[in-house]
Amino acid sequence: AQDYVIVYIVPSHVPFDGERLLKCALSYGLRFGEMSMFHRHEHPNGHGEVLFSMARADEAGAFDLEAMAGEFIPALTLFMPLPSQQPALAYDMMIDTARRIAAELHGEVLDQNQNPLNRQLVEHYREDVLEYTRRQLMGVAVAV
Numbered sequence: 001a002q003d004y005v006i007v008y009i010v011p012s013h014v015p016f017d018g019e020r021l022l023k024c025a026l027s028y029g030l031r032f033g034e035m036s037m038f039h040r041h042e043h044p045n046g047h048g049e050v051l052f053s054m055a056r057a058d059e060a061g062a063f064d065l066e067a068m069a070g071e072f073i074p075a076l077t078l079f080m081p082l083p084s085q086q087p088a089l090a091y092d093m094m095i096d097t098a099r100r101i102a103a104e105l106h107g108e109v110l111d112q113n114q115n116p117l118n119r120q121l122v123e124h125y126r127e128d129v130l131e132y133t134r135r136q137l138m139g140v141a142v143a144v
Contacts, residue, residue, distance in 0.1 A: 003082040006112040008057055008075055009102045015072035016105050022068050024104050028097045030054055036062035051090035052080035083136045091129045095122055
């Protein structure tokens with residue numbers, strides 16, 4: 001990856017309950033895997049390209065699956081690599097998943113600058129993702 005699109009999910013009041021987070025992550029198609037993080041693949045069964053990943057937004061970064069049920073997680077980060085084979089799909093799915101997790105766990109979605117992620121920012125970042133992809137494709141086309 002040359003770049004990343006990053007969003008954060010922060011709790012409204014108390015840290016996220018690890019057991020609830022685990023159930024929530026699995027219900028939205030995230031699968032525990034490489035680097036002890038959760039990944040959303042192209043297919044919900046864990047096959048295909050990794051569209052985006054979820055890590056802890058603290059010093060640990062990685063999840064300890066064995067201890068997660070008894071932990072409280074201070075914040076989360078979801079990130080997708082660029083370039084991506086399916087940038088629009090990956091971005092839309094990441095934003096939708098972040099919003100669903102935040103709603104279910106009583107949190108808020110923030111952008112990479114820690115600003116609340118509103119509809120206008122979502123569209124702005126989506127355009128950035130598509131423009132980045134266009135530039136990458138043009139660079140590849142010119143290099144051939």
